[in-house]
Amino acid sequence: MSMQAQQVVLPQIAPPTRLRRYRKNFTRFVTKNPLGAIGLFMVMVVIIMGIFVPVFQRYDPIDQDYLQRLNGPSVTHFFGTDEFGRDLWARIVGGARISLLVSFSSVAIGSVLGFILGIISGYFGGIVDNIFQRLVEVKLAIPGILLALALMTAFGAGVDKVILAIAISFVGRALRVIRGSVLSVKENVYIEAARAIGASHARIMFRHILPNVMAPFLIIASSALGGAILQESTLSFLGLGVPPPFPSWGRMTHALQLRGLVRADGPLDGHLPRHRHHLAGAWLQLLRRCPAGHLGPPPAR
Amino acid sequence: MQGFIVRRLASMIPTLIGASLLVFLIMRVVPGDIVYALLGDEEGGSGADPATIAKMRKELGTDRPLPVQYLTWIAGVPRGDLGDSLWNRLPVSDEVATRFPITGQLGLMAAFFGFLFGLPLGIVSALKRGTWIDMMARVTSVFFLAAPTFWLGLMIIMFLQRAFNWMPPLGYNLLWVHPGTNLAQLIFPALVIASHLMAIVARMTRSTMLEVLREDYVRTARAKGLAETTVIIRHVMKNSMIPVITIVALSVGSLLAGAVVMERVFTIPGMGLYLLESITVRDYTAVQALVLVFALIFVVINFLTDLTYGWLDPRISRN
Numbered sequence: 001m002s003m004q005a006q007q008v009v010l011p012q013i014a015p016p017t018r019l020r021r022y023r024k025n026f027t028r029f030v031t032k033n034p035l036g037a038i039g040l041f042m043v044m045v046v047i048i049m050g051i052f053v054p055v056f057q058r059y060d061p062i063d064q065d066y067l068q069r070l071n072g073p074s075v076t077h078f079f080g081t082d083e084f085g086r087d088l089w090a091r092i093v094g095g096a097r098i099s100l101l102v103s104f105s106s107v108a109i110g111s112v113l114g115f116i117l118g119i120i121s122g123y124f125g126g127i128v129d130n131i132f133q134r135l136v137e138v139k140l141a142i143p144g145i146l147l148a149l150a151l152m153t154a155f156g157a158g159v160d161k162v163i164l165a166i167a168i169s170f171v172g173r174a175l176r177v178i179r180g181s182v183l184s185v186k187e188n189v190y191i192e193a194a195r196a197i198g199a200s201h202a203r204i205m206f207r208h209i210l211p212n213v214m215a216p217f218l219i220i221a222s223s224a225l226g227g228a229i230l231q232e233s234t235l236s237f238l239g240l241g242v243p244p245p246f247p248s249w250g251r252m253t254h255a256l257q258l259r260g261l262v263r264a265d266g267p268l269d270g271h272l273p274r275h276r277h278h279l280a281g282a283w284l285q286l287l288r289r290c291p292a293g294h295l296g297p298p299p300a301r
Numbered sequence: 302m303q304g305f306i307v308r309r310l311a312s313m314i315p316t317l318i319g320a321s322l323l324v325f326l327i328m329r330v331v332p333g334d335i336v337y338a339l340l341g342d343e344e345g346g347s348g349a350d351p352a353t354i355a356k357m358r359k360e361l362g363t364d365r366p367l368p369v370q371y372l373t374w375i376a377g378v379p380r381g382d383l384g385d386s387l388w389n390r391l392p393v394s395d396e397v398a399t400r401f402p403i404t405g406q407l408g409l410m411a412a413f414f415g416f417l418f419g420l421p422l423g424i425v426s427a428l429k430r431g432t433w434i435d436m437m438a439r440v441t442s443v444f445f446l447a448a449p450t451f452w453l454g455l456m457i458i459m460f461l462q463r464a465f466n467w468m469p470p471l472g473y474n475l476l477w478v479h480p481g482t483n484l485a486q487l488i489f490p491a492l493v494i495a496s497h498l499m500a501i502v503a504r505m506t507r508s509t510m511l512e513v514l515r516e517d518y519v520r521t522a523r524a525k526g527l528a529e530t531t532v533i534i535r536h537v538m539k540n541s542m543i544p545v546i547t548i549v550a551l552s553v554g555s556l557l558a559g560a561v562v563m564e565r566v567f568t569i570p571g572m573g574l575y576l577l578e579s580i581t582v583r584d585y586t587a588v589q590a591l592v593l594v595f596a597l598i599f600v601v602i603n604f605l606t607d608l609t610y611g612w613l614d615p616r617i618s619r620n
Contacts, residue, residue, distance in 0.1 A: 035440070138316055138319030138322075138323060141320045142320055142595070142596045143558050143596075144555075145554075145558035146561070149580060150324060150588060150589075150592050153583070155330075230449050234450075239581075250451075
């Protein structure tokens with residue numbers, strides 16, 4: 001009877017304490033790291049905007065209305081319309097989705113590839129490592145955006161190609177950082193122990209080393225996100241990124257240079273997309289240091 | 302030291318060969334044939350007369366096998382022959398020679414301003430750690446790190462135009478011929494590129510200085526009664542510079558990228574604008590040559606950085 005009572009009581013107590021712990025952690029995070037908290041909040045705003053695009057827009061971002069070209073802000077079109085009569089608010093919100101899609105997928109592809117290759121390179125050492133390092137050196141000799149430009153010239157336009165071009169420019173850096181961490185992790189006694197009990201190479205690499213290089217990986221992956229957003233917008237600004245008619249912050253800015261700058265009385269589209277956009281970059285930069293603290297010891301500063 | 306320089310120079314060669322191979326291959330995976338692209342016939346189905354196509358292939362040398370094409374191209378590079386432009390059939394190297402000083406000046410000015418503003422910002426931030434000054438300095442650097450360069454550039458143009466009804470003069474004037482016009486053209490793009498570098502320098506200076514400030518020799522220096530400025534300059538600064546220079550060398554790539562973008566925004570006829578124009582007209586040989594030139598600049602700057610390591614910390618060049 002008493003056993004039963006305990007079983008009933010325990011689950012009731014457990015959730016509040018856990019909740020309280022989360023809340024305490026969160027409060028501590030906000031007070032200790034206000035910049036990070038602001039960043040987290042802003043990133044959440046952009047992500048929510050990107051996910052729930054249809055809720056925020058009254059017009060389709062690619063619908064053209066030639067009777068409403070280059071209008072200033074109004075009640076129906078919050079930010080006015082562009083040269084094709086497309087609603088700028090809808091395009092800005094839609095641009096969030098494209099921006100997030102491109103940056104998250106390119107970072108996911110690029111960093112994960114670099115992560116795996118970095119573990120292999122650091123773990124095996126010797127010739128394998130040497131080959132990988134020479135290749136990375138070659139790749140790093142070509143500045144990221146130029147490599148992406150060259151790739152876009154060769155591939156032609158397309159969202160998938162933008163993702164690939166940006167992803168490739170992240171592989172080298174991730175590989176190098178992860179390899180460095182693997183080199184120090186693999187000297188630990190538990191790796192030796194794993195080898196002594198006959199674990200396979202794959203098992204040591206992915207069960208024993210991988211969790212221990214997760215923290216640096218998350219740091220570089222999250223810092224790469226801000227960079228990816230910037231790269232996407234830069235490519236689009238230069239006319240080699242997300243192709244029309246998709247809304248893209250970079251290309252909207254370019255449209256401004258073609259037209260808006262010479263029109264002193266033009267609509268607001270010049271300021272807003274870019275403004276919004278660089279905020280997203282800032283938010284990710286601010287958030288950058290957050291995940292590190294929650295996984296293992298902080299990196300040496 | 303000499304041995305160090307020679308070894309370091311020798312290690313640059315395979316990197317550059319690899320980079321040239323990479324660029325060459327990227328330019329050759331172009332869907333279809335360069336000739337079709339040039340004739341404006343992407344599918345290669347109809348239109349152009351086969352005899353013309355064959356003639357063009359022979360002229361451009363694309364009828365030969367890839368390794369031969371690569372070797373002919375790369376053999377010319379050490380002699381300063383980067384190949385001929387597909388667009389106007391003129392040597393790319395001539396164009397590069399006239400445009401290099403422009404991009405060079407822009408890059409040097411940007412690097413100068415980046416350090417000029419970034420170092421004091423980082424130093425103040427580290428010395429006043431945790432105060433509102435530190436907070437402001439960090440917010441400033443995060444802002445400039447996150448702001449896309451093209452956005453800043455356009456904002457500046459727009460501001461100048463609306464507030465003063467003035468725009469930087471177009472084109473490029475040589476510094477020693479029209480110093481005033483030259484600076485008016487380059488100062489704003491240089492400042493925009495510098496803002497990014499400044500942010501990187503400031504962040505890195507702050508974090509390494511905080512680390513060095515905790516060292517025993519800093520406490521010793523203070524204990525033996527050195528003036529605080531002497532401690533900071535002689536002991537803290539000198540030992541904080543290596544990581545700062547490393548990170549700056551790594552961000553030279555973003556400096557070059559910034560130059561490319563700024564040349565487009567401010568219409569400065571440097572190498573970056575040439576690259577973008579070549580991409581627009583699908584001038585593959587010019588693109589491949591220019592990317593190689595940018596890679597060369599990057600590698601050379603990294604080499605120079607390594608030399609400064611040897612100067613800052615003599616232990617490095619010895620082993």
